[in-house]
Amino acid sequence: MALILSDAMLRTAIEQSFNAVVVTTSQLELPGPQIVYVNQAFCNMTGYTAEELMGKTPRILQGPRTDPETIERLRRCLNAGEYFIGNTVNYRKDGECYYVEWNITPIRDGQGRITHFVSVQRDLTEKKKVENDRNLMANALEANSDQVLMTDREGHIVYVNRAFEDQTGYRREEIIGQTPSLLRSGHHDHAFYDEMWHTLASGQPFRATFVNRAKDGSEFHLEQTVTPVRDDFGEITHYMSTGKDISDRVRMEQTLRRMATIDLLTGLPNRSFGEQLLEREWHRQARYQEGLSLIMADIDHFKSINDEHGHDAGDQVLAQVGKQLQALVRRTDSAIRWGGEEFLILVPRANLEQAIELAERIRLGIRCQHHPGVGRVTMSFGVACYQPDDSRKSLLRRADQTLYAAKEAGRDRVMASPDTD
Structure with missing residues (x-):
């Protein structure tokens, strides 16, 4: 009705x-x-x-x-x-x-x-105010110099800001719907991502430094925070990631670290860092008993080079010798500028005979190199192999004493240390 x-x-x-x-x-x-x-x-x-x-x-x-x-x-x-x-x-x-x-x-x-x-x-x-607030937030995100990325609950990207586009090289239209795994550089293992998802699943933000890969293959460091986003019912619906590009800072830190550990003239580890490398190899030898030899090397008549050709020429010789040492040693070896014209070469997993063979190869390689304005230079070598009763100090002393003996014997030669100090 x-x-x-x-x-x-x-x-x-x-x-x-x-x-x-x-x-x-x-x-x-x-x-x-x-x-x-x-x-x-x-x-x-x-x-x-x-x-x-x-x-x-x-x-x-x-x-x-x-x-x-x-x-x-x-x-x-x-x-x-x-x-x-x-x-x-x-x-x-x-x-x-x-x-x-x-x-x-x-x-x-x-x-x-x-x-x-x-x-x-x-x-x-009120509706317009909400829209204006939303637009204001969107504009703020767009203007933000930090990267902003949002994914849905399944991890698919639903939003990136302009800074993300500029820093990664990916345009918005090609990244939406993808997952952030597109940016992975391979620097982080499964445990890293397991920890991230475990933290996010607990409702807590995850903070870490990510090493990501841009579209052109270059890598960049991102100080990143990933935060769960909840709806009115408290359910996680999205994940918001904000990241500051700290690549310049990381490069600066690496440069400072390099300056603290590397001899700038030769490009080899300096003595301070070399002592750390020696300590590491010493502990490895103590644990695995695979052998450890030291080669102490010195450029012959280096003072005469400086006196006759000037310190600039001497520096050029040092720099060239440093490059040659890096090229002539094995991948597992470490060539160190020990001081002045003296170099130390750590030769792990090598007996005395193998270390002598390496030293001889280096000697011949150095001898064949022509240095502009100086000519050819030679080096003397003292080789010592680890013995059960050795300390680091005694092994270094034997290598140094053997080098001195090689110079006393006429230079441009390799001499081996006796088995005992």
């Missing part, structure tokens, strides 16, 4: 509606339509009482920020007797502006003539 609504029931329904309702006359000529009815929601939205609004034109709600193009579209629709929907800025009684959506319908009589317009309106201010 159909429900027949009385005028009173309709009026009550409109009056109690959450949406603002205003009814005007159909007069479009100046001064324009006049308000003949407003509901309480309209009064609440505008700050005016019904008495203050009766007989007024809705134009009293317009102001400087009211969009003239929207008003012009409204005028054309009303003149054509058409339905209109649009939104703009209106002003409350106290002068505060608000965003409003209009839905305006012409009301016709039995002869089809428009007698009134009814407008159902919604206050969009």
Whole structure:
């Protein structure tokens, strides 16, 4: 059975509606339509009482920020007797502006003539504020110099900012839908990622320095924080990653570390770092008993080179000898600038005979090299092999004493230490 609504029931329904309702006359000529009815929601939205609004034109709600193009579209629709929907800025009684959506319908009589317009309106201010806040956040993310990346719960990328594009070389359209594994450089093992996902699953942010690979294959260091994002029900729906590119800082630290451990002239480990390398090999020998030999080497007549050709020429000889030593030793060996024109070569997993053979190969290689402005140079070598009763100091002393013996014997030769100190 159909429900027949009385005028009173309709009026009550409109009056109690959450949406603002205003009814005007159909007069479009100046001064324009006049308000003949407003509901309480309209009064609440505008700050005016019904008495203050009766007989007024809705134009009293317009102001400087009211969009003239929207008003012009409204005028054309009303003149054509058409339905209109649009939104703009209106002003409350106290002068505060608000965003409003209009839905305006012409009301016709039995002869089809428009007698009134009814407008159902919604206050969009809060919605607009949310949109503005969202846009502000999006603009802030775009302007951020740090990389920002967001994935869904399954790990598929749904957003990256401009800094991400600039630093990785990937455009947004080619990275959306991919997973961050596209950036993996191979520097992190499974345990690293297991720890990350375990931390995120517990609801905690994960912080670490990532070494990632850009689209062009170059690697960069990122000080990165990955944070779970929850919905209103507390469920994790996304993961937000923010990262600061610290590649320059890492390179600087590596440079400083290199300067602290590497002899800048020869490119070889300096004595301080060399002592650490010797300690490492010493402990390895103690554990695995695979053999350890030392070769102490010295450039013959180096003082004469400096005196006759100048210190610049001497430095060039040192630099060239350093390069040759790096090229002539085995991959497992370490050539160290021990001081002045003296070098120490650590030869792990080698007996005395093997170390002598290496020293002889180095001697011949050095002897064949021509140095511009200086000519050929020679080196003397003292070789000592680890013995059970050796200490690091005694092994070094035997190598040094054997080098001294080689120089005393005429230089440009390899001599081996006796088995005991």
